[in-house]
Amino acid sequence: MALQLAAIVQALGGELHGDGNLLVDGLAPLESAGPSHLSFLSNPRYRAQLEGSQAGVVIVSPAMKEPALARGAAIVADDPYLYFARVTQLWKKAQPRPAGPAVHPSAVVDPEAVVEEGARIGPLCVVERGARIGKDTELKARVFVGENCVLGERCIVQPGAVIGGDGFGFAPLPQGAGWEKIEQLGAVTIGNDVEIGAGTCIDRGALADTVIEDGVKLDNLIQVAHNVRIGRNTAVAACTGIAGSATIGANCMIGGAARIQGHITIADGTFVSTGTFISRSIHKPGMYTGVFPMDDNVSWEKNAAALKQLASLRDRIKALEKKS
Amino acid sequence: MALQLAAIVQALGGELHGDGNLLVDGLAPLESAGPSHLSFLSNPRYRAQLEGSQAGVVIVSPAMKEPALARGAAIVADDPYLYFARVTQLWKKAQPRPAGPAVHPSAVVDPEAVVEEGARIGPLCVVERGARIGKDTELKARVFVGENCVLGERCIVQPGAVIGGDGFGFAPLPQGAGWEKIEQLGAVTIGNDVEIGAGTCIDRGALADTVIEDGVKLDNLIQVAHNVRIGRNTAVAACTGIAGSATIGANCMIGGAARIQGHITIADGTFVSTGTFISRSIHKPGMYTGVFPMDDNVSWEKNAAALKQLASLRDRIKALEKKS
């Protein structure tokens, strides 16, 4: 497969410097790109990589135009990373792909579910009655969409995701005699342009719906409990767990393996670091962290032991201060 | 859909105050309930919510009878939350539901597996030979139950769960030459009234079985390794990992994203906080915690850096104490 430089620029804009007839047969990072590859420089810090690269063509910002042209062909674009993202889409579209039916014959789609125009239901998916799969939304394979759950338009759901399993709701029976199930009567409502990763689970609400707003991106193996709401364009990295009724604002970035306490609220534009447990509401956007710093095991053992005495160490410091 | 108040009280007991002919067309929390909704107050701390609620009817404890009646209709019950749980069940049962076959035609059930009366095997499940699905147990969809694994009665297994994958067992070959597989010859035994969440994995035992006792509730994306035993009525929240041969007692509550060390024992009635790594046996019930407190990133960085010197800070305090 190959794309002509001129065709790329015609489709995506940008300023071409070099021979428009040049054929690009692959995309690659600067360090491994060869003469028939298209690459990009998004961060001026990596300018040295640009200068050493064998790439046939590079996408650069206007500020990097000069060093780029000094080495060969270039496309100058305002946001090289975004431009590159769009080239990957062009690339994908250019690959011949067998049409296939909108609903794979191995999928189990309830006759009372709605699959809108342009939507694709991949092999071995289950779509229960009352569910709605929006226009141009794709369930890749082995995806479960439960009763009455709604996905908007242009969503992508990776293999193995479960949308609309029961939330974890039980009332304790008297005297530790066990648990009574609280039937989960809500559903899941997902907006437009949402991506849901492999193995990610989004539970249906207890009474009202669990809500994922437009543009949200969820990575793999994420747990979204019942009645959570995730705001517009928020991105959540893999292995994160979000407990019941938490509300995450718009444009947040939640690092991998974070844990969000139930019934709390996180302000728009908040960053949560990898592995952090958010134990209370965050009203002020910013970056929040709580992770034990790694160390060689011997040092860790010493410090971890001292940590168990920290409150008393604080008291001993106070006592010393009084004396001195 | 609507239920008559009198019908609810006839089915579930409790003391009705108000018009039994009233139709309830939804269940909702106090803060969002409207005049045709049934709500509940389980915690007297939220009495103010009761007074401000628009709910048509509320379920309250005897102690809250007076303020409840001051505002309108009520059902008085000893345990309002449990009563509410049972109303959700009534609600679910009242919804018309197509019968469907006990074993969905897309499921792959080995002829040597046993599916007992009233059990339901949903679409795209796999049940291998020698497995047994107890009376009235439901595998929702896309559930795997491996060879010889046994589920008791009235269990519910959410989509994507894997029961009876191989445990992670390998013997090291000499000189780092790799690993020799230890075939996992045990199975999984699950009691009655167990619920297993979406994407949760329970491995088969190495020699003997992995055991989940009656009434256990497992949330989503939990890992239960080989030869684990989880005691009666214990509840485990999402994203928790339980390592091989750990034994968890009865009536424990294990928070989300907890990690349980292998080969340890946890006493009946233990609470484990979210994100805590239980690194040794717990003989005394209580609440156990071990999670780095979240902070704004700048403060965290300072404290985390100091933490790496904590053992030496302790020594410096000792030295100061000697001098003073």
Place this chain on the structure above:
Amino acid sequence: MALQLAAIVQALGGELHGDGNLLVDGLAPLESAGPSHLSFLSNPRYRAQLEGSQAGVVIVSPAMKEPALARGAAIVADDPYLYFARVTQLWKKAQPRPAGPAVHPSAVVDPEAVVEEGARIGPLCVVERGARIGKDTELKARVFVGENCVLGERCIVQPGAVIGGDGFGFAPLPQGAGWEKIEQLGAVTIGNDVEIGAGTCIDRGALADTVIEDGVKLDNLIQVAHNVRIGRNTAVAACTGIAGSATIGANCMIGGAARIQGHITIADGTFVSTGTFISRSIHKPGMYTGVFPMDDNVSWEKNAAALKQLASLRDRIKALEKKS
């Protein structure tokens, strides 16, 4: 089912002490084994268990030959644990197993995928076009292998694993307007003798491939992001998350629920403790840990509160030292 002692020794070697006609009808740990069971002692520390065991036969190292023979039949082998692993394999092979087709009729295998000789594709698997399943590799059930992904020979993939979902790649649109998808144009390349656990997800690379080298063992519910490379014979325990473009060396052991930062390198032979976040490259092999030590909740609360003042406590110690 039963195996004759002589047959075991004939197949696996070792020095038999006792009656070769003895039939063993089960494998069990020393503490629960009965007179018709075969057991093993791999760690001399557990010699007392050997002496008290009812096992009919035990596998022991040459150093333990004497106490073993004092109590009955034994197989003496250089590495009893490895020998035991091979007995489990013998046991498994001896169990009658229906042949079944190489590709289960419920699996969806693209005509342009390659399934090599001796490979088995279990029920409800999906294998997309261009994928290749190597000789004698087994996809147990409900496994997804995406377009152009390649598995080597003798691999085992447990139920629910997803190989070749899209990596999590998005370029931010200007002014928080959302995200532009970066199509993931690479695939996943998996070597020989790799085992992949239930529910584990391995994303396809963005441009180049995600690579899992020969002999790697991945437990359940692990996230392997795009462009990760995991070196030969490394073992990773359950619930671990490995972020994009991380490179893990050969012969590493990564504990459960570890988190590996993106774009870092981990030296061959590194041990990572359970729950540890590896935030930077590790150039020197060793054991690395970073996990908050568990405590009863009251003690934890005190120490965690003090931890938020740790940097200032350090300053106060410095001040005291100046004064003294």
